[in-house]
Amino acid sequence: MEPSTSRRSNTSIPYPFGIASNSLSQGFQISCGPRSRISGPGGPVLSIGDSVFGILDISLLDGSVTILASINSQQCKGNSSINLEGTIFTFSDARNKFIALGCNVVAMLLNSNSGYSGGCASFCSSKDNIVNGSCSGVACCQAPVPKGLKKLELEFGIISNKDNDILPCGEASIVEQNSYVFSSSDLSNTNNTKPQYRPVVFEWSIDGSCEEAKETTAYACRENTYCYNSSNGVGYRCNCSKGFEGNPYLQGPDGCQDIDECSTRNPCTHKCVNTKGSFQCRCPAGMTGDGLREGSGCNGAGTLVIAIVTGLALLVLLFILGFWTHWLVKKRKLAKTRQRYFMQNGGLLLKQQMFSERSQLHIFTSNELDKATNNFSDDNIVGRGGFGTVYKGILSNQVVVAIKKAQRVDQTQMEQFVNELIILSQANHKNVVQILGCCLETEVPLLVYEFITNGALFHHLHNTLAPMSWEKRLNIAVETASALAYLHLAANIPIIHKDVKSSNILLDKNFTAKVSDFGASRPIPYNQTHVTTLV
Template sequence: MEKVMFHLYLLPLLLLAFFSPFYVYSMESGTSQCSNVSIPYPFGIVGGNPAPAQGFEIICALSGSGPFIRINNSIFGIINISLLDGFVSILASATSQQCKSNSSFSLEGTNFTFSDTENKFTAVGCDMVAMLLDDSRGYIGGCASFCSTKSNIINGACSGVACCQAPVPKGLKKLELEFTSIIGQQSRPNKENSTPGPGCGEAFIVEKNSYVFSRVDLNKTNTKNPQYRPVVLEWSIDGGYCEEAKRAASYACKENSYCYNSSNGIGYRCNCTLGFQGNPYLQGPNGCQDIDECAVKSPCTHKCINTKGSFSCTCPAGMTGDGLKGGSGCNGVGLLVIATVSGLALLLLLLILSFWTHWLVKKRKVAKIKQRYFMQNGGMVLKQKMSGQSAPLRIFNSSELDRSTSKFSDENIVGRGGFGVVYRGVLSNQMVVAIKKAQRVDQNQMEQFINELVILSQVNHKNVVQLLGCCLETEVPLLVYEFITNGALFHHLHNTSVQISWEDRLRIAVETASALAYLHLATKEPIIHRDVKSSNILLDENFTAKVSDFGASRPIPHNQTHVTTLVQGTLGYMDPEYFGTSQLTEKSDVYSFGVVLIELLTREKPIADDEEDGKRNLALHFSMLFDQNQLLQIVDSQVAEEAGMKHVETVAKLALRCLRLKGEERPKMIEVAIELDALLRLMKQHAVLQSEEGPLLGESSCHANMNIETSSSLSLDGITKEESMETILLPFRDLSC
């Protein structure tokens, strides 16, 4: 019955709206006006421009009635539309009466919901409970109202006595009510002429703060006339939440706007981003446009600069601050402060220029010094001589070697000798090298030094430490060699108690002799090492011998047998013939190697302290004991045990041949290398026979089946053997086990 009365009441308005000319007053493109109510897009007046979005059609009549909105076949008067907040206020009778058939008010299928923040659920009556129900008749909200005495009923109060209020549930789209009397009996519909009073009440949704309770309202709870009150609806754009809507072609938010999800149901709304204003649902000049903060009301104390979506304030010269009227503004710092700051800035600039000039002058000076040293140390001569080589010697710059050795820190020193100091360095490619800081080179012999450097760069033998490059930008030349990790043979023989097998000692002797023979025969010009000693024989991680330190080395032209030089070498190893004549030959290296061979046999130093004689020369002492048949007094017990005295005597004889006073009576280095290699091979074959045939058989036939050949361990690439193998190996024919 209530719905019928409601429709009859609105019938004249509908007829007026449909049969009267439309009255559309356009305020601006995208916004219309009807009876002093602004109609912003997506709302719009039917027949107006732009056309309203679906579900947001507004009816406006020329007679001045309206505006109206159609919601689910019902028409409601519009009080206000808020674009920013997403609200539309309407006049509606969202009411249900206890004494009449329960009615429902539905917004389902529309873009609207009851606002949970702008409305209140209100019930008027005595001794009743008004309940909001969902579609499944479940309780979702409500309140209770009591009436004990009339004196307790106060006008304007709605706190549970004759009037109660409760929040509207979020997302409510349908008003369905049920009343229950306070004694627990569910209310039943009465006849239409029932009188109001206890047990008869009404409940409705109304805009908060718009309804004020009055005691006379208790007599209207059963009125036949509908009560129209302000109700706030929250609207949103249909199409799901923002994340889903952005993927759709119908996405409503235009440029300079952002999307946010409706907090009261499914859907979304749009708003202009900060610094912009306008209608976020429209494109172009009617949409979100930049706010010119400077033109409207400048927020700056001095100069205001408008930017897209924002603004900035600037202060005049000599003043500081944020320039905002509501901030620190612009504060003067004074001419004295400006002058002080300017003076300090100028002083700082002068200091920077001074330091930069000093650095530039120093850099140029260092560059000139490096260039002078490079020329002084024969750098241009070296470049010319190596220009035609396929793999020229690398020329390092001093800065790289400084970095690799921490500026030649004493912590990186790995050796000292008569011809320089050796440092450990790590290059930029993480390669570990040995850097030798040579002694000053005599300028009169510079070309000879460069020639020797070129020759050494061409030495390629597995038992010779490889020269990688040099640096000539320093006062003394720097030579860069491969780094050998296990130290010198001298250290292993004399400074440790670590056992070195006879086989390893003999192999080290073979490798050293092979390297020296290579230097004497296989290079373009024979190279005399001139300082062969155990401290110049390095051992790598596999105990492979590497001949090093060519600081005293000299090449001998092929058409000469010797060169005359200043005497250089190490006491105990130096060739006495060279010492007396100053004539350096390849036999000088043979003599020094003989001393090394005795070191390997005895583990004694070349010059040792003797309690009776003071200093004792190892070579002379060994020769004397050999003549007296007393080798056991000096030979290392480990060698005597592992090699046997006959093998020891064989090596001792070879060493003494190397130590003969006249160089012409000494064997050549190639002969020494081949004899030692043959002995090493003989020893290995003897060990194999002993293991296969037993000690007795091996003892009797160890030489009968021997084929003495050079081993693969002997590297003599490029050597022309001047004596036949028969002649060289003649001393081994009568060798017994």
């Protein structure tokens, strides 16, 4: 709900006060008064009983409303009574004072429930003793307003009739303590029939206590606020929590919003970080303290530490840049080397042959095989032969492979090597080890085969602790012959193995024979009946 504004005045009326339905409840309703000495040019007025008071100010911070009123009693006219009982208002004991004007009189505040509440006595010896601005018992006296005063009753008493002709009639009032300064001219007004209007402060509160109100839907305190019971004990009020400002009775942007202390008052000596409801002061590295301008600030050898830290950070940055540059140069150099090896080992020719023959052979990168074999660790060696070393590897898709690394390569036979690689990739027989691909980015080509778990037949034949049965031996012989027959007769181009021996016949987990190691193999045309088999 937005704060109301009088239609005939620029006076702001903060919620819970408002005109008609814009207020929290009926007790907070105000109206627009006519032009008068009470309300000014159509300003807001507050109606209490049969009395109407012009509003000078409404404070949400201390729960007060300052009005312009004549709350006094003249000795010559008898007693005066103002009753705030049954309303949300109470005379403010913190911001009002009780004053009495006259000579040799006692002005007393009465409370019909508890009797005497307070008062003061004013004396005079002569008019010469009266001092303007002083209200200390000579022609003017003052006393505090009792707490929780709602019904005002005044009574005068005469101490002595001597010299009472100086000021024949006394007057007592409740006024806002900072607005009234005694003047001897006020004494001439004590017999004046016209009322004297002065600022007076009422405290207001919402009916009930915080504890009771929080249990109801009518609880008036909104987000980022706290509730406190009025000091006069007749209700509760709301205030914005520490670090927030706004109207505690409103929700949204007009309610209690976070104060950005960093931009409004910059309380820190160095860096200030605003947080919800508060802020943080941060000292530079190497300095200690709370960072507050009104606190211990930031202390220590901050400048030197900052210089050292900055220097170290710069050195680290330069080191990182140098390392990164070296790594980048090394990476580019390695990429060029790999590209050179790929060209030397017939990479372009292999790609052309694969395309024309529609071969499923996979060309691996050196990084893939390095990862698969832990950089060709000796722990992964599973065999050695005349043509090179065989490593066990695990590809990124968890397929286990055997990778053969040749010891040497004849650069003059690259075209023949590529042709034979394509032919071998097309050999598809259950007793022939399947070649999966190759890598040409290394100094010598790397061939990738399916991994056969039981190793070479040679080791099983010579294992006296677990000799092979004749049945297994015969099966292996038959399967080996079947593989060789396939290579000689059934393949697209006949292939002569040229190095058949027990160490080149592998056995899987079911002891199925797999002919391997085609390093010395040669394809022969169909029209050729003889081939040199010397290795």
